[in-house]
Amino acid sequence: MLVHRLSLPVGEKGTKSKPGGYRSQGEWFRKSRRLHILKARLAAVQEDIATGRVHVVRGGKQLANNRHNLAAAQLTETGWRERWEAARWFLSADGESGKRFGNETIRVSPDGEVSIKLPKPLQHLANSPRGRYVVTSRVMFQYRGEEWADRVAHNRAVAYEIHLDVLKGRWYLTASWKRPAVQTIPLQAARVGGLIGVDTNADHFAAYRLDKHGNPVGDPQRFWYDLTGSADHRDAQLRHALSQLLRWATRIGVRAIAVEDLDFSDGKTREKFGRKKRFRQLIHGIPTGKVKARLVNMAAEHGLALVAVDPAYTSKWGAEHWKTPLANKKRAMTRHDVAGIAIGRRALGHPVRRRTKPPRTHQSDGGGHRNVQAESGTRGREGLRRTRNGTSPPRAATGHAVTAENQRAQHRSGHAAEHEPWQQDSLPLSF
Known part of the structure; x- marks a missing residue:
């Protein structure tokens, strides 16, 4: 990326896929020096590989450096020697x-x-x-x-x-010991009975259960972890959160977990995100590589399948179509919760949005069904519909909401006009 941006003229604008040139001559000069430093470090590593030289300290580099800073490490020479020998x-x-x-x-x-x-x-x-x-x-x-x-x-x-x-x-x-190779199952078999959509974040997993039609079931679940501190602490936190997620999935009876196919290995550098420091820190905080390595093995132990989906616009479209309808006084929905719904619906093969647009000609079902998450044989599928922003539909003169359910249409399955018993009152004998 450095070579690409240095080859462009100063101030040239970039495209959607690649960034442009540097903004000033001073920045171009600093980046060119940075490129020479990286090339020198690469040459040194390649030379060590060619000569077979390995820079490894038995017991860890930190323990070796503590020998020169015993006071800062709060160690005596005898205590350090015990740890050094025990590590070896x-x-x-x-x-x-x-x-x-x-x-x-x-x-x-x-x-x-x-x-x-x-x-x-x-x-x-x-x-x-x-x-x-x-x-x-x-x-x-x-x-x-x-x-x-x-x-x-x-x-x-x-x-x-x-x-x-x-x-x-x-x-x-x-x-x-080595675990056996993970067995793959057909996608249709993994979708039977619904699944769990999981949104990976810097400090927690946001999970939501969906049935086979893509409808959210129950309340969102959040599994927290803390990725500060030592490497052992971070690894233990991640394993604990994944164990909670897998135990919940096993308890509710789903067969698959849907996750985003995230990969930031080539997209964390400043060369791609520029001066957006807080955004770069957020991207660095998401443990994508560790989640992939651990979740695949741990899910196989629990007999669960994993479905990886495209992560594009899951948070944005999930907040647009699902955040307002699902939020109430007792349940606060976040962008991460609805992102789990979007991930799960994408894994099930459904669109992220809740329903398609009504037919242009009329409000009946002549132009196709309007509710994308209900099958054609589902009773009550034409109940109360809300608009995209969550407001109620217009009211009739009787004070009841105007819905397809209470219009008593003669040719609609599932309505009272078709299934309730009908009896004509007797005619009056005199007026």
Whole structure:
């Protein structure tokens, strides 16, 4: 993008797809220097790749820098040395299917017994046959323990890692395995029974349930998370919010979740959004990449399908067509809530707007049905209609709203004139 904008004359206007040139000669000069710096950094990285040099600090770069700033890190040299050595003390072994309990080096039995296969120089320390060392303590997995036990019982691969937590003074064993490939289902099968439309935001997921006709059901749901703090805290917050969303979807009985196909990997830079700093910060705050990676795997574990839709104008059109009709004294609708409705309707194959325009010739159904979310056989589909801005229709002289339902048309299915019993009163004998 820098090369493209530098190649244009200063002050040239851009198009809808690409930005134009820089606004001043000074900005052009600063951007040209920035381009040279990036090229130099790219050359250094390419040289490291070619020579096989890897800049990795075992234990983390932050812990290495804390050694030079012990007072700021509130650490002593002894305390730092304990953390440094603990970060480098670990034992890990990849699993292998077909081996006993799924791992030959670090073996964990279903009852929690841990045994380690010692190398030949250390086999004199073994306390069990065949050069194995059995740990006295037993382990127990609180999270996904049933799934782990099923893999161990069938000798499927499980990878283990043993590490020391200095702050708690305890050793921990972590188990991991690869999930099977996500199975795809036909789109029509995912739409059966409706779905949930989810709008991804910088601090929460806004979800709304829709039936198969595209009608909103119930109240909107919001699942909050906080993406400040450490990386572990952010990841835990995101997993917690997604778990709440998936448990709610499982509880109400839907089979699919509709999300926007967002991708800001090439669209977060200042070169695209210019000086809109707050908007760039908002775009940076939306965890699109993490949501994609986690939601696909977590939804597969719950047996839910994902439907990715085009994100264009979901918030704008959702607010235009759904915010006012659904808002009331007890339910406040936001742009994010109605964006979830727009996403869900788009995933179901329905237009975002609530109903089509009436026929030009007359107000009957001769020119086609006016309500796009009701099927032709639905009773009461021609009830009270409101205008786009949410106001009521004009009133008749009797004080009742004029609707297709109370006009008592002779040839409309679902009306009293057709289905109620009719009986003529007896004629008077005299006047």
